[in-house]
Amino acid sequence: MPLRVGVIGVGHLGKHHARILASLPDVELVGVVDTNRPRADEIAAANHTRPLYDAKELAGNVDAVTIAVPTETHLEVARSFLMAGVPVLVEKPMTRTLEEADQLIDLAAKAGVPLAVGHTERFNPAVEVASTLLTNPRFIEVHRLGAFPDRSLDIDVVFDLMIHDLDVVLSLVHSEVTAIEAVGVPVLTGRVDIANARLRFANGCIANVTASRISRDRVRKIRFFQPMAYLSIDYAAQKVEMWKLVRGQGAMPSIEGGEVDVPGDEPLKRELADFVDAAASKRAPKVDGAQGRRALALATEITCKIDSN
Numbered sequence: 018m019p020l021r022v023g024v025i026g027v028g029h030l031g032k033h034h035a036r037i038l039a040s041l042p043d044v045e046l047v048g049v050v051d052t053n054r055p056r057a058d059e060i061a062a063a064n065h066t067r068p069l070y071d072a073k074e075l076a077g078n079v080d081a082v083t084i085a086v087p088t089e090t091h092l093e094v095a096r097s098f099l100m101a102g103v104p105v106l107v108e109k110p111m112t113r114t115l116e117e118a119d120q121l122i123d124l125a126a127k128a129g130v131p132l133a134v135g136h137t138e139r140f141n142p143a144v145e146v147a148s149t150l151l152t153n154p155r156f157i158e159v160h161r162l163g164a165f166p167d168r169s170l171d172i173d174v175v176f177d178l179m180i181h182d183l184d185v186v187l188s189l190v191h192s193e194v195t196a197i198e199a200v201g202v203p204v205l206t207g208r209v210d211i212a213n214a215r216l217r218f219a220n221g222c223i224a225n226v227t228a229s230r231i232s233r234d235r236v237r238k239i240r241f242f243q244p245m246a247y248l249s250i251d252y253a254a255q256k257v258e259m260w261k262l263v264r265g266q267g268a269m270p271s272i273e274g275g276e277v278d279v280p281g282d283e284p285l286k287r288e289l290a291d292f293v294d295a296a297a298s299k300r301a302p303k304v305d306g307a308q309g310r311r312a313l314a315l316a317t318e319i320t321c322k323i324d325s326n
């Protein structure tokens with residue numbers, strides 16, 4: 018029996034949820050929901066499924082849902098599905114506040130169903146390959162820069178863009194953040210458009226994270242320095258480079274390395290496939306509610322530092 022899945026919110030991102038879920042084996046896309054009726058009709062037609070205009074219409078007809086409505090309604094939309102024992106994937110940022118995130122985590126735990134959070138970069142094949150090569154990063158430099166968007170201007174760049182890298186960094190540095198310095202500047206909107214945070218971890222690692230939505234060039238890079246090795250990830254190109262100091266028999270060590278083989282794939286497809294498998298087998302998804310909350314907590318602390326600066 019295929020897993021019956023519904024997508025709620027088929028705007029910029031949910032449209033891709035619908036496209037991918039319609040193509041996954043062992044999945045039946047039972048419907049797409051959007052309060053914007055023409056949008057629901059358009060995306061349903063493109064994916065040969067039913068348009069619905071209220072998430073309640075999915076009740077009783079789905080085994081799992083993915084939610085890509087604006088963040089302020091994640092809790093409200095997810096609540097009734099979790100209470101009914103339906104596994105949920107909610108887009109990032111998980112919720113507006115940590116209190117809301119705790120409510121979602123509690124509801125999922127009480128119902129005993131998977132709750133996944135859409136931190137898509139974790140499924141980027143370049144990040145997955147790099148995670149097997151990194152052993153002890155001491156310094157991390159992150160740049161996520163983009164041109165001025167026409168969306169998501171109601172939230173700071175920290176919650177919109179930087180949170181992707183905060184989640185990746187937290188997943189690769191196995192240590193607690195002990196100190197944060199941060200600065201953010203509203204340049205074109207009333208919200209923070211460019212931000213930098215310097216994070217110190219208990220194990221001594223430092224991460225310097227920059228996110229901008231007012232840049233001319235699009236950059237999606239993260240660089241790691243660890244003893245005798247340097248590794249860089251280009252998220253967008255799905256490229257990993259690694260260079261290592263190699264001590265041979267001779268007097269002079271050499272530097273060896275170059276591009277590492279990365280099997281290209283669509284990160285969102287991997288994320289949704291992981292969720293579908295987690296929902297079908299009732300296992301924890303790769304990025305669960307606790308990890309979504311962890312990234313949200315760090316983004317919230319950075320924003321507080323920016324506000325107090």
Ligand code: NAD
Nearest residue numbers: 026027028029030031051052053085086088108109110137
């Ligand atoms: P969007 O505004 O383009 O789409 C949201 C859609 O939800 C709209 O079509 C809207 O009509 C619909 N909607 C609103 N309330 C609804 C409700 N109660 N029921 C059904 N439909 C409803 O927004 P977006 O850019 O697609 O962002 C959606 C979410 O995805 C946000 O939380 C955002 O942060 C996240 N996002 C994640 C990534 C990622 O890389 N993982 C990328 C972009 C956006």
